[in-house]
Amino acid sequence: MKLITDIGNWLVQSGALATIVIFAWKYLKPVMVEKQKHTKTVQEKELLGLVNSLADNAVSSLVSYEGVTGHDKFKRATSLVGGTLAAKGFDVKQETVEQAVQSAYEKSDLTPTVDPSAEPKQGVVVHNG
DSSP, rough: OOHHHHHHHHHHHHHHHHHHHHHHHHHHHHHHHHHHHHHHHHHHHHHHHHHHHHHHHHHHHHHHHHHHOHHHHHHHHHHHHHHHHHHOOOOOHHHHHHHHHHHHHHTTTSOOOOOOOOOOOOOOOOOOO
16 A cells, blocks of 8 residues: 555656646547537537428428418428527527528428429420419
8 A cells, every 4th residue: 555655745846647647638539629629510410300390290280271372381390490490498509490491491392393304295385373
């Protein structure tokens, strides 16, 4: 036991302990910073997944609303998603919410599907009204 105490005293008095701590910090700091970046990235991906899921649900719930313009549905879906996130304590930029709602709208039944490989019909005029 006396040997361990003597070694500890020698490390402190000689400055070797400080040197060891400094070298350990120089080695561990970049590892810890990289781990922190990775954790932040994973959290951001999960939050973005949540935003997209909420946007899909909001847009799907508004598909059956008749007599409401597309712009009003977009505003309503955006406010639903933003309000839900704010109520749960998430701080998400309005631009991100709007992009998620736009993406959900494009995937929904509200957007007609166009086959890019199909050739347009000649001589047929279609009026959308």
